[in-house]
Amino acid sequence: MSICLRYADNRDEAAEILNDGFMKIFTNIRQFDLSKPLKPWLRKVMVNTSINHYKQKQRDLQSEEMENAKHEQEAESIISGISYQEIIGMLHKLPPAYRTVFNLYVIEGYRHEEIAKMLGITVGTSKSNLFKAKESLRKILNDFFESDYVEKK
Numbered sequence: 607m608s609i610c611l612r613y614a615d616n617r618d619e620a621a622e623i624l625n626d627g628f629m630k631i632f633t634n635i636r637q638f639d640l641s642k643p644l645k646p647w648l649r650k651v652m653v654n655t656s657i658n659h660y661k662q663k664q665r666d667l668q669s670e671e672m673e674n675a676k677h678e679q680e681a682e683s684i685i686s687g688i689s690y691q692e693i694i695g696m697l698h699k700l701p702p703a704y705r706t707v708f709n710l711y712v713i714e715g716y717r718h719e720e721i722a723k724m725l726g727i728t729v730g731t732s733k734s735n736l737f738k739a740k741e742s743l744r745k746i747l748n749d750f751f752e753s754d755y756v757e758k759k
Contacts, residue, residue: 607620607621607624609649609652609653609656610623610624610627610652610655610656612656613653613656613657613659613660614656614659619659622659623652623655623656623659624652626655626659627651627652627655627656630651630655631648631651634651664715665714668713668714668715672713688750692750696743696746696747696750697709697743699742699746700739700742700743700746701742703735704735704736704738704739704742705739706725706735707721707725707732707735707736707739708735708736708739708740708743710724710725711732711736712736718732718733718736
């Protein structure tokens with residue numbers, strides 16, 4: 607519990623993390639090497655569970671903020687006259703590999719090492735896809751503003 611309390615905002619959240627950790631321990635007890643001490647393994651499971659809980663909480667907060675922004679901004683423009691739907695449309699113009707890495711890195715806040723592990727690619731590929739996604743978005747934005755400018759003339 608003391609490990610979970612260090613990562614949680616309150617005791618109830620720590621108890622939830624502790625329960626999740628024990629579920630993982632009981633589910634994976636067969637994987638434990640009996641020749642090694644139990645306490646460090648338990649500690650590692652609890653720390654990793656706490657970190658996973660934190661990451662999930664951050665993703666939930668970001669999703670909630672994005673959802674709130676979507677509802678608040680549906681009628682209004684977001685950035686320089688670009689609506690939320692237009693931004694989503696621009697993101698959907700990216701190839702799936704670029705869009706996935708862009709979302710994970712820019713929106714979700716993952717590091718390239720984490721993205722590479724999640725997607726089964728190299729760190730270099732993750733960095734390359736992010737670079738190419740940004741370049742593609744720049745071109746898409748330029749085209750958007752040029753066509754918008756030409757239409758208003």
